[in-house]
Amino acid sequence: xxxxxxxxxxxxxxxxDSAVIKCTYSDSASNYFPWYKQELGxxxxxxxxxxSNVGEKKDQRIAVTLNKTAKHxxxxxxxxxxxxxxxxxxxxxxxxxxxxxxxxxxxFVKA
Amino acid sequence: EADIxxxxxxxxxxxxxxxxxxxxxxxxxxxxxxxQQDPGMELHLIHYSYxxxxxxxxxxxxxxxxxxxxTEHFPLTLESARPSHTSQYLCASSRTGDYGxxxxxxxxxxxx
Numbered sequence: 001x002x003x004x005x006x007x008x009x010x011x012x013x014x015x016x017d018s019a020v021i022k023c024t025y026s027d028s029a030s031n032y033f034p035w036y037k038q039e040l041g042x043x044x045x046x047x048x049x050x051x052s053n054v055g056e057k058k059d060q061r062i063a064v065t066l067n068k069t070a071k072h073x074x075x076x077x078x079x080x081x082x083x084x085x086x087x088x089x090x091x092x093x094x095x096x097x098x099x100x101x102x103x104x105x106x107x108f109v110k111a
Numbered sequence: 112e113a114d115i116x117x118x119x120x121x122x123x124x125x126x127x128x129x130x131x132x133x134x135x136x137x138x139x140x141x142x143x144x145x146x147q148q149d150p151g152m153e154l155h156l157i158h159y160s161y162x163x164x165x166x167x168x169x170x171x172x173x174x175x176x177x178x179x180x181x182t183e184h185f186p187l188t189l190e191s192a193r194p195s196h197t198s199q200y201l202c203a204s205s206r207t208g209d210y211g212x213x214x215x216x217x218x219x220x221x222x223x
Binding site: 032034036038041042043044045046049087089093095097099101103104106 | 142
């Protein structure tokens, strides 16, 4: 069935370094790829998204890339700060109802 | 301010009790969802709704039920709570044509 695999499950970086989280999706009909950040005690929050007609999108220190041929998409966070510490979820949507979430990545940014 | 609200934030309840978790949104979103989040943080869809009087079961089997009588309100009910229902429950909403979700802050349920 439809599946989104997310790696790594845990990522620890030094403050100021970059962090990269990778996802792979199975449904070739997927055309919308959001990323969510979940801080402790809160619900996930949409931080950036990309549609299938775009290869890359940036918003300040975060960027997403999409390789439709390989069915890969990635989240890049540059100049990480302690407040970036959270759980990050990737997801894929076919344009209809269903959004498939990855299993999440716990990011720790060490000061 | 447009938002999505879940109450209560925390709930400890005895086995066999009936409970309702509340979810309301002020954004006029037609689609609403309930997710169960396990300790490993994975999100499991348990119910969803396309609009008023529309409800469907999600991927994860759940003993809960939902209703959608008003666009803004999507409560989840457990008729008889069990310890296996202990979890974090997240409500979300989205607008048709816009696939990003807005999540509530969640209800952490503990059944003792």
